[in-house]
Amino acid sequence: MPWKCPVCGAENRDEDLTCKICGAYKPEATTKKVAQIPRETATAVLAVEVLESPVESLVGKRFEFRVNSPGVIVTVGRAVDNQIVVPDPAVSRRHMRLIATAGGVVVEDLGSSNGTYLVEGGGERLIKVESVGKQAVVRIGNTRLRVALV
Numbered sequence: 001m002p003w004k005c006p007v008c009g010a011e012n013r014d015e016d017l018t019c020k021i022c023g024a025y026k027p028e029a030t031t032k033k034v035a036q037i038p039r040e041t042a043t044a045v046l047a048v049e050v051l052e053s054p055v056e057s058l059v060g061k062r063f064e065f066r067v068n069s070p071g072v073i074v075t076v077g078r079a080v081d082n083q084i085v086v087p088d089p090a091v092s093r094r095h096m097r098l099i100a101t102a103g104g105v106v107v108e109d110l111g112s113s114n115g116t117y118l119v120e121g122g123g124e125r126l127i128k129v130e131s132v133g134k135q136a137v138v139r140i141g142n143t144r145l146r147v148a149l150v
């Protein structure tokens with residue numbers, strides 16, 4: 001039976017043991033293997049730091065989220081019900097989300113008006129859903145965020 005990812009909600013094929021989008025374990029696979037997961041990889045902290053923003057009160061601010069098994073989702077946008085609220089006029093109400101597991105972070109644009117960009121190698125690249133590993137710099141609107149799994 002296809003299964004729905006407990007972290008990001010993606011549909012996955014029965015034979016897959018981890019989610020194709022965010023890498024979280026298939027729920028029954030987690031139950032079976034939980035004793036084998038070393039303690040240090042079972043928890044991590046997702047840190048999001050505001051490097052640059054027209055919203056002065058946000059600049060330099062750091063948000064931290066505990067990443068327990070199977071993972072955590074952090075939504076980012078202008079609306080007040082996001083975990084990270086960015087009142088930058090160029091940011092959409094529901095702009096993007098970060099899906100973090102102990103293995104890495106996935107950045108997913110939520111259909112924002114101005115897009116989500118990955119800053120890399122001196123340039124920028126528009127992304128939809130991208131696995132960025134343990135560290136990345138992302139731009140939404142005129143706000144740049146450093147995302148790190150620590």
Ligand SMILES: [Zn+2]
Nearest residue numbers: 005008019022
């Ligand atoms: Zn997933």
